[in-house]
Amino acid sequence: MPAAPKKTANEKARARRLYAKLDALYPDAKCALHFDSPFQLLVATILSAQCTDEAVNKATPALFAKYPTPAKMADAKVEDLEKLVKTCGFYRNKAKNIKAAAAGIMEDFDGEVPQTIEDLITLPGAARKTANVVLGNAFGINEGMVVDTHIGRLSVRLGFTQHDSKNAVKIEQDLMALFPRKTWTQLAHLFIAHGRAVCKAQRPACDTCPIKRSCPQKSL
Numbered sequence: 001m002p003a004a005p006k007k008t009a010n011e012k013a014r015a016r017r018l019y020a021k022l023d024a025l026y027p028d029a030k031c032a033l034h035f036d037s038p039f040q041l042l043v044a045t046i047l048s049a050q051c052t053d054e055a056v057n058k059a060t061p062a063l064f065a066k067y068p069t070p071a072k073m074a075d076a077k078v079e080d081l082e083k084l085v086k087t088c089g090f091y092r093n094k095a096k097n098i099k100a101a102a103a104g105i106m107e108d109f110d111g112e113v114p115q116t117i118e119d120l121i122t123l124p125g126a127a128r129k130t131a132n133v134v135l136g137n138a139f140g141i142n143e144g145m146v147v148d149t150h151i152g153r154l155s156v157r158l159g160f161t162q163h164d165s166k167n168a169v170k171i172e173q174d175l176m177a178l179f180p181r182k183t184w185t186q187l188a189h190l191f192i193a194h195g196r197a198v199c200k201a202q203r204p205a206c207d208t209c210p211i212k213r214s215c216p217q218k219s220l
Helices: 009-025 038-047 053-066 070-074 078-088 091-108 128-138 149-157 168-178 181-197
Strands: none
Touching (some): 038 053, 038 070, 038 091, 038 128, 128 168, 128 181, 149 181, 168 181
């Protein structure tokens, strides 16, 4: 990833204040996907592409009960995986990806989920966003910033980026430049929590938003 853009001391100070406010509002914010191991989080994150976390969490208990480890999932039949993840959307491609990712972990990483972005993105179905989710939530490694639709939207509305909300790469660079590394994983959870509860894509609750005085939009 290219070097992060330069940010002023005032911009960084404002970012810290917003983080503190969001942290106070959503003290229990955390990864919404259910998992018991780094591998299970990797699989759940791959399944979550263009799918709700709720739908993934409904599918994964049966999936992980039968195939809890990379070794077991690598040996699974694609047809059996398809049946278990059918409710997640694009299930045929996702079934192939989670099986192939499991096989890649077994063949290239001695059965252990790798702990670098460079290695994680070599696994089928795992792009940079997936790698950031796994590193931050399974290993406590703040290597980058997760940027999903909520985070992209809030980054624009709160004035943390001038880029289009769909430009995940540029938005990640801006957020990494503004916020301390140790906050990156939790910041994603806070943005998502606020995006779901208040700052929705359609009809955001600006009038009752608890951080509206800090928002350059004021009202949408």
